[in-house]
Amino acid sequence: MARERNRSIINELVRLHKQHLDGRLPVYDGRKGMFTAAPLPFKTKEFIVKVSNTERGYQGEKEYKVTIKEVAKLNLYNLQQFLAGRQRELPQDTIQALDIALRETPTAKYTPISRSFFSKSFGHCGDIGSGVECWRGYYQSLRPTQMGLSLNIDISATAFYKAQPVMDFALEYLNIRGDAPRRLFDQDRLKLKKALKGVRVVATHRPDISIRYKITGITSAPLNELTFDLDGTRVSVVQYFKRQYDYSLKYIQWPCLQAGSDSRPTYLPMEVCNILGGQRYSRKLNERQVTNILRLACERPDKREGSIVEVINRSNYGIDDNAKEFGIKVMNQLALVDARVLPPPRLKYHQSGREQICNPSVGQWNMNNKRMINGGSIRHWACVSFGSRLQWNDVSVFCNYLVGTCNNMGMQARQGNLEAVKNIYRQSAQVLAQQGLEGQNLELLFVVLPDGPNASDCYGRVKRLCEIELGLITQCCLPKHVQRAGTQYLQNMALKINVKVGGRNTVLENALLRRIPLLTDKPTIIFGADVTHPSPGEDMSPSIAAVVASMDWPEVSKYTCLVSSQGHREEIIADLFTEVKDPQKGVIYGGMIRELLLSFYKANKSCKPGRIIFYRDGVSEGQFSQVLLYEMDAIYRACSSLENGYLPQVTFVVVQKRHHTRLFPEDHRSGAMADRSGNILPGTVVDTKICHPSEFDFYLCSHAGIQGTSRPTHYHVLYDDNNFTADALQTLTYNLCYTYARCTRSVSIVPPAYYAHLAAFRARHYLDDNHSDHGSSSVGGTRMNDHSVPVKPLPKVKESVRQFMFYC
Numbered sequence: 001m002a003r004e005r006n007r008s009i010i011n012e013l014v015r016l017h018k019q020h021l022d023g024r025l026p027v028y029d030g031r032k033g034m035f036t037a038a039p040l041p042f043k044t045k046e047f048i049v050k051v052s053n054t055e056r057g058y059q060g061e062k063e064y065k066v067t068i069k070e071v072a073k074l075n076l077y078n079l080q081q082f083l084a085g086r087q088r089e090l091p092q093d094t095i096q097a098l099d100i101a102l103r104e105t106p107t108a109k110y111t112p113i114s115r116s117f118f119s120k121s122f123g124h125c126g127d128i129g130s131g132v133e134c135w136r137g138y139y140q141s142l143r144p145t146q147m148g149l150s151l152n153i154d155i156s157a158t159a160f161y162k163a164q165p166v167m168d169f170a171l172e173y174l175n176i177r178g179d180a181p182r183r184l185f186d187q188d189r190l191k192l193k194k195a196l197k198g199v200r201v202v203a204t205h206r207p208d209i210s211i212r213y214k215i216t217g218i219t220s221a222p223l224n225e226l227t228f229d230l231d232g233t234r235v236s237v238v239q240y241f242k243r244q245y246d247y248s249l250k251y252i253q254w255p256c257l258q259a260g261s262d263s264r265p266t267y268l269p270m271e272v273c274n275i276l277g278g279q280r281y282s283r284k285l286n287e288r289q290v291t292n293i294l295r296l297a298c299e300r301p302d303k304r305e306g307s308i309v310e311v312i313n314r315s316n317y318g319i320d321d322n323a324k325e326f327g328i329k330v331m332n333q334l335a336l337v338d339a340r341v342l343p344p345p346r347l348k349y350h351q352s353g354r355e356q357i358c359n360p361s362v363g364q365w366n367m368n369n370k371r372m373i374n375g376g377s378i379r380h381w382a383c384v385s386f387g388s389r390l391q392w393n394d395v396s397v398f399c400n401y402l403v404g405t406c407n408n409m410g411m412q413a414r415q416g417n418l419e420a421v422k423n424i425y426r427q428s429a430q431v432l433a434q435q436g437l438e439g440q441n442l443e444l445l446f447v448v449l450p451d452g453p454n455a456s457d458c459y460g461r462v463k464r465l466c467e468i469e470l471g472l473i474t475q476c477c478l479p480k481h482v483q484r485a486g487t488q489y490l491q492n493m494a495l496k497i498n499v500k501v502g503g504r505n506t507v508l509e510n511a512l513l514r515r516i517p518l519l520t521d522k523p524t525i526i527f528g529a530d531v532t533h534p535s536p537g538e539d540m541s542p543s544i545a546a547v548v549a550s551m552d553w554p555e556v557s558k559y560t561c562l563v564s565s566q567g568h569r570e571e572i573i574a575d576l577f578t579e580v581k582d583p584q585k586g587v588i589y590g591g592m593i594r595e596l597l598l599s600f601y602k603a604n605k606s607c608k609p610g611r612i613i614f615y616r617d618g619v620s621e622g623q624f625s626q627v628l629l630y631e632m633d634a635i636y637r638a639c640s641s642l643e644n645g646y647l648p649q650v651t652f653v654v655v656q657k658r659h660h661t662r663l664f665p666e667d668h669r670s671g672a673m674a675d676r677s678g679n680i681l682p683g684t685v686v687d688t689k690i691c692h693p694s695e696f697d698f699y700l701c702s703h704a705g706i707q708g709t710s711r712p713t714h715y716h717v718l719y720d721d722n723n724f725t726a727d728a729l730q731t732l733t734y735n736l737c738y739t740y741a742r743c744t745r746s747v748s749i750v751p752p753a754y755y756a757h758l759a760a761f762r763a764r765h766y767l768d769d770n771h772s773d774h775g776s777s778s779v780g781g782t783r784m785n786d787h788s789v790p791v792k793p794l795p796k797v798k799e800s801v802r803q804f805m806f807y808c
Contacts, residue, residue: 003030005054007107009064010034013049020045021704027097027104027167046070055212077587083148085694090144096726097109099142102151102330104195108314111278115141124157128292131169131195132159136297138311139660147689151330153490154660155307157297159285163277166201166257166270183222183253196257205247205272212276213259213268224252226267237267247272284535285414285457298708299680302668309334336666337690342683343747345735346509349373350410357509360738362675363682363704365747371410376503378406378413380440385448386458387479394449395520398482402446405490411498436617443501448474458764468766471798473500473806492743499558499741499805506736507555517728518556518611518736525600525609525735527593528559528752529631530617532760533569541767542566542791545573546760548752549596551603557739558636559755560599561807562592563763564652565794567752576634577641593638608643609723612650615733617753619654621716628652628718649721651729655753656714661690661699663712682746684712685730696720698730702737703748713749741808759807766794 010028015019015170024036045068050061065515074094081087110117117492118137128134139154171180173195174188184192187682196215203211203266219226226237237256241247248268248345257268285293299307317323317330347358353371385395399416406413447462449455466472475497481489495505514520528548534541551554564575600609614636619627632652639646663680665673675681680701687698696717701710715733717724724732733750740747740754747754 005051006030008051008054009049009066010487011108012051013047013066014057015047015397017047020047025321027101027322027326029096029100030107030244033096035074035669039073040068040070042068045131053615054470079144088495094130094451095144095149096144098149098326098328100447101326101694102317102320103140104140110137111135113137113158113650115139116158118156118158118160124296126292126296127162128159128285128289128296129172130175130286131162131164131172132285132289133162134293134296135160136160138308140166141660144693145690146464146693147335150690152660153311154662155295155297155299155304155311156660157167159281159289159293160277161199161275161279161281164275166196166275167251169196169275170270178253180251184255186220189220189255191219194417195283200271200276200363201257201268202276203272204274205241205245205267210508213257215257215259215268216261217258219256219267221255222253223249223256225258225270228265228267237269241269241272246627246741253625266555283433285451294632294708298546300663301494301674301680301705301709304662304709305334305668308662329365332627332773334664335690337663337686338688339680339684339686341662341681341683342719342731342734344683345738347506347738348509348512349377349506352410353778358506358542359751360746363702366488367409367495367744371620372498372503372505373410373507373651374504375410376413376498376501378411378443378497378501380414380442381416381444381446383416383446383448386450386481387448389447389451390479390482394482397483398477399446402486402490402493405487406497409491409498411494442472444445445472445626447474447480448482449476451479463762463765467797467806468795469798471800473801474489475500475803496742496808499808501654504555504557505741506739508739510735511554511556514554516554516732518722518724519556519613519732522610523553523604523607524550524556524613525553525597526550526556526752527612527614528617528750528754528756529573529614530753530756530760531566531571531573532618532757532764534764539568542568543570544763544794545575546762546763547573547576547591547592547596548755548758548759549600550752551600553600553607553609556736559743559752559805560596561755561759561805562595562796563759563766563794565763565767565791569793571619572627572630573634576631577638579637589638589641591634591638593635594641595707597638597642608646608648610648612648613722614650614652615655615750615753616652617655617657617749617757619656623717624654624716627654632719650719651717651722651724652719654716654718654735655749656716657711657749659711659714661712661714662709663699664709665703675704676707677707679710680712683734685734686712687726687730692716696726698726700730700734701748702734702750704745711748715750741805755805755807762807763794768792 007030014026024038024040026034026036028034038318047066049064049066053060053062067077074097076094078087078091078524079094082091106117110119116137116139118135120135120137124136127135134157136157141152141784143152167180170192173192190769197217199215201215203212211797225236227234238249238252241249251271253609254270257273259266259268312332320782344360347360349356349358350371350373354369358370381393403413403415438590445466449458455478462474462476466474475493480732498505510516511520531543531545533543540746544563545566546561546563548559548561551560552558566574575591576593580588582588582783597609601607614635616627632650635650636647639648662686663686665680668674668678682702682704684701685698691697697715699712699714701712703710725769736750737746
């Protein structure tokens with residue numbers, strides 16, 4: 001049953017049977033967990049509870065049997081020992097019980113989504129397009145820190161379905177203006193099916209009762225072709241509604257919503273259904289929706305801090321009955337923590353430029369008077385334009401500007417003799433022959449994407465075709481940038497192109513001077529790893545794992561990447577190391593770590609890395625031990641498979657960006673504490689008070705704020721053979737953030753982890769397009785993490801592409 005129904009049952013039980021509970025006020029997690037501050041007067045007891053049947057418009061009551069049974073007693077002593085650093089194992093059950101106690105009241109007042117609470121009463125709500133609206137709320141979680149138990153509160157926003165007729169949603173979602181068309185195209189039906197699957201609706205065709213349903217699919221046949229068995233006779237849905245309810249259906253050539261199972265379906269015409277309010281929209285947001293939700297949710301740091309304080313005051317934990325029942329007291333002000341600001345690194349550029357050394361200011365610099373330290377070479381390139389509204393002259397002028405920018409910044413790019421070719425099959429061969437270029441290897445293909453919503457789809461197809469089949473490096477661009485490209489845009493594009501063709505943009509001066517502790521003293525390889533998962537609702541898509549590794553030591557600026565597919569929503573990277581027994585060849589070793597170590601060995605004149613630094617993105621705290629156990633084992637096995645006894649020192653760091661810890665300057669107007677956006681300064685690091693009671697972790701804000709409130713990155717060291725000091729690892733991590741290839745800004749997350757994320761996202765384009773109608777009315781279906789379903793491997797990236805940073 002749904003948690004909402006479960007809670008109504010337990011609430012009714014507590015109201016009716018206070019005397020049996022000895023006056024205790026239990027808290028409930030919505031499933032099988034109930035907690036009380038003291039023992040109940042029984043070990044097990046059964047109750048009968050009757051509640052109104054909300055699914056049938058509150059008509060009648062439904063009876064439930066509830067059994068309360070004592071299963072454990074939680075001891076605060078273990079929690080106290082853990083917080084004091086005298087116990088390694090986290091007493092998760094105890095913290096969970098206290099967390100649930102603090103969540104009981106807001107769960108009853110607001111709409112709970114995971115660890116957040118939402119309500120239109122928080123304001124800043126608004127339409128974000130395609131039948132979806134933004135709701136504001138707050139995140140709340142109890143966490144163990146060096147201060148003791150801390151309550152983490154932050155402002156949050158998410159998307160909800162608008163409460164409206166399903167037909168209105170359909171027209172808005174499919175961007176159909178005016179009246180509904182007579183018939184729905186199949187591709188639109190499939191889009192609508194994905195958007196509505198799992199959504200709860202209420203039927204409106206019966207004035208006497210409002211029945212709620214959960215949508216399980218959309219029929220492939222239109223309404224006027226749908227029939228079902230009624231007392232042994234086939235009856236059409238259209239006829240049934242007319243006879244039974246005297247309701248003349250209007251959109252009879254549209255498909256029908258389906259509730260229930262395939263074996264016992266309930267057909268619901270869209271025009272008689274309304275979407276119930278308070279349902280989260282969990283699908284991937286389109287670009288317009290993302291822009292709109294950011295506009296509604298974005299707040300400057302001082303405003304966000306004020307909003308958090310307002311939430312604390314509004315929650316009023318001091319008079320909360322559940323908090324008092326469990327003896328929890330919450331301070332009503334934000335924690336004050338000590339921080340320090342790390343100095344930015346000096347960056348080295350080519351000696352032919354007027355500025356060879358750059359000192360970034362507040363996480364930013366520019367390429368004026370500087371030249372790339374290693375400029376790449378492009379002799380043969382071409383341009384393909386899909387921009388229907390662009391004149392070829394616009395494209396030609398843009399390409400000439402871009403080539404000029406590349407050359408001014410230190411590359412050697414040949415100025416192309418651009419000629420418009422309409423018939424690419426016949427004319428292109430003639431043009432190439434005339435220019436003496438026929439048979440030459442193309443080193444870069446520049447692609448102008450189409451206008452409008454087709455750009456994203458075209459981008460994916462271009463990347464798949466060129467990187468998997470043709471072996472071409474590509475650089476894509478939107479038509480709007482061709483028409484009005486500024487100097488900064490051209491320079492950023494040149495930075496991307498340079499690393500894609502094998503160049504380097506800049507390196508840390510101290511890397512060249514061998515002055516970086518635990519990096520430049522002996523050969524070191526830096527890994528970045530991430531796993532991206534399919535969007536909610538894509539039950540048959542695999543997860544994509546990506547691992548990148550630095551190939552140049554001591555510069556650590558060039559990263560080679562490998563990608564692989566694995567089971568649906570599996571977080572542990574399965575392909576780090578593989579061992580296959582072959583009847584003829586014996587044991588064959590493989591895997592991404594081993595292959596990248598071999599690439600490093602070849603790129604560094606047969607030099608093995610003596611140290612490994614592994615930045616792992618995307619791991620939640622509940623997965624720490626599992627990921628460390630499996631992935632550290634894979635790293636060591638990969639090393640020993642290369643040479644018996646080869647075990648380099650390893651530091652394994654988890655990189656977390658999706659958290660709700662926010663750091664605000666004590667004085668928002670102080671230049672010593674805040675940048676122009678009001679955010680904390682780049683280089684701000686916190687490693688006390690709000691960090692783990694006993695483990696090695698820190699929060700680092702490595703970027704300058706652009707809009708809204710900066711989110712620091714949380715780095716958690718799970719394993720450290722290299723014995724890094726806090727200062728050494730924090731400084732190394734921060735300095736690396738200035739080596740990100742795509743811009744002249746320090747970035748918010750350490751580049752190897754950033755690159756792994758980009759590579760995994762790119763690899764999703766390599767999957768086959770899936771436009772099939774997988775059980776248009778089926779709720780379930782086999783998932784990819786069902787081990788009986790093999791995961792289809794990703795196609796191989798061509799070697800001519802893979803050797804470069806093509807994913808940038």
